[in-house]
Amino acid sequence: MERRNQTAVSEFLLLGLTDDPALQPLIFSLFLTMYLVTILGNLLIILAISSDSHLHMPMYFFLSNLSFNDICFSSTTIPKMLVNILTEVQTSTYTACLSQVCFVFIFGGLENCLLAVMPYDRYVAICYPLRYTVIMNQRLCILLVLISVLLSTVDSLLHTLMALCLSFCTTPEIPHFFCELAQIIKVACSDTLINNLLVYLVMDIFAAVPLSGIIFSYICIVSSVLKISSSEGKYKAFSTCGSHLLVVILYYGTGFGVYISSEVTDSPRRTAVASVMYSVVPQMLNPFIYSLRNRDMKGALRKLIERTTCPL
Template sequence: MEPGNDTHRSEFLLLGFSEEPELQPLLFGLFLSMYLITVCGNLLIILATISDSHLHTPMYFFLSNLSFVDICLTSTTVPKLLVNIQTQSKVITYAGCITQMNFFVLFIVLDSFLLTTMAYDRFVAICHPLHYTVIMNLQLCVLVVLISWIMCVLHSLLHSLMILRLSFCTQVEIPHFFCELNQVVHLACSDTFLNDVVMYFAVAMMAGSPLAGIFYSYCKIVSSIRAIPSAQGKYKAFSTCASHLSVVSLFYCTGLGVYFSAGAAHSPHSSAAASVMYTVVTPMLNPFIYSLRNKDIKRTLRRFFERDTREGSTILGPNK
């Protein structure tokens, strides 16, 4: 008799991190703090780009979309982790696991696509500055983001449908703090060969292509910067893409580091702990990287807070 053919009654267990009771409050506080910082930081970036007309440019249009996706990415995994820690339960339903996995794949790949479009934006700005406004027009920017969403939605739906064809045992233990695609597939009771083929092919296309696009863009950017005669001109050109390059390095280095080290991990908690870097820490650091290295963002946020302070003083003034 085949075990667990009725996948709709399956229960998955997210093993997460340490099971020691004394560490649970620390973990809860740590992840709650990182989640709140991520949401607030990225919301400030979105508000800054919307409120300041000087930031209504392609670069900040893509940046606001990236901030929105980062909020969605962390909201896919961290709230469930916080609930499990608070309730001391590791259970996630079959439907909940498939849903979480679907949205995680959607937003993590969309992150990669947006970083690629931002690299292309910097490529056009530095390599073709005279044609920048013509090439990077509003219609193209909206179209690129729309196509990215459509492709990522179809990609995540493909993996979800491939998971639905698998059978799982009555209770499956996932050595992670969220339903990660690769681990869920390899915990199935049925044959996963077709899933593996589709998964690795899709990863090569949906992750490899954006990375290749970013690499090509920056090769052209470096070549153009080297051709600038003055040192000040080189510094100014490089500073326009320094923040983006920092975010790209953080995103891909942590993500690739997790997958390359996954095979060498000796503990089921090691992979989960390493995945925190690109699923939680990277979206949290992105607003700091862009705000600290970007004078326009810092100026807009300063004016935004000063205006709120003045309005608050005006409202409270008559009551004094």
């Protein structure tokens, strides 16, 4: 039998964060500022790492990839929202909406994977310092990033292809500022059991496996650090992990908060507002957390700014 796309609509209606027209300029200004800060902060991290030879280490290699991913993640959702507010057009074409779903899953999944890879790097550095450069060689670092990209892409394509099988009877209204798969599934008029099972199963795996790896790495790190006799050595070891630990708490804490709020509230609009906390805020704050708590990063950023402002 010939397979056909059962979709009866050509566009989705994005309701945004609020229906109050008076609040639209405020939301536009707020999200534009957050987006510009995200882009500028993460670009500075990437430029500082690439321009300072002292930072050409696995730890900063993963950090630069995380910063690039944060730029892509934010660029997948915020610019479309800003254009919709500016043009007062709330619609998104069927193709554009599913493309957005695909990229959100790619960069969201890659964020999870990179946050799991980074503590492994710190685990090797602290627990096996003499073998660190041998274990965390350039080939392994690139391989870990490529595997993360591959897993995220496969996960994203799986969800997107399953979403293509959904049918919609009328123009779907999505109470969100971007095309979120969970909201798309809710407005479908076809059977969504497999889609819901797939979302919960794969999302639980993508959250549980990296988080378990992070917890295991930090348990090993803490047990090794406690064996260090000098207090200065303990402080130095813990300080190298502090920034990443804050980023993990921020990302997973806000993600779990949004998940819990969506389960206890019947208001999709409140869930959309809460989702800002994991889809926008962590990507904006990550550069500040890493640059303010890392002495090497602060030095590299200072040199970069001095070269930029005083080229002669």
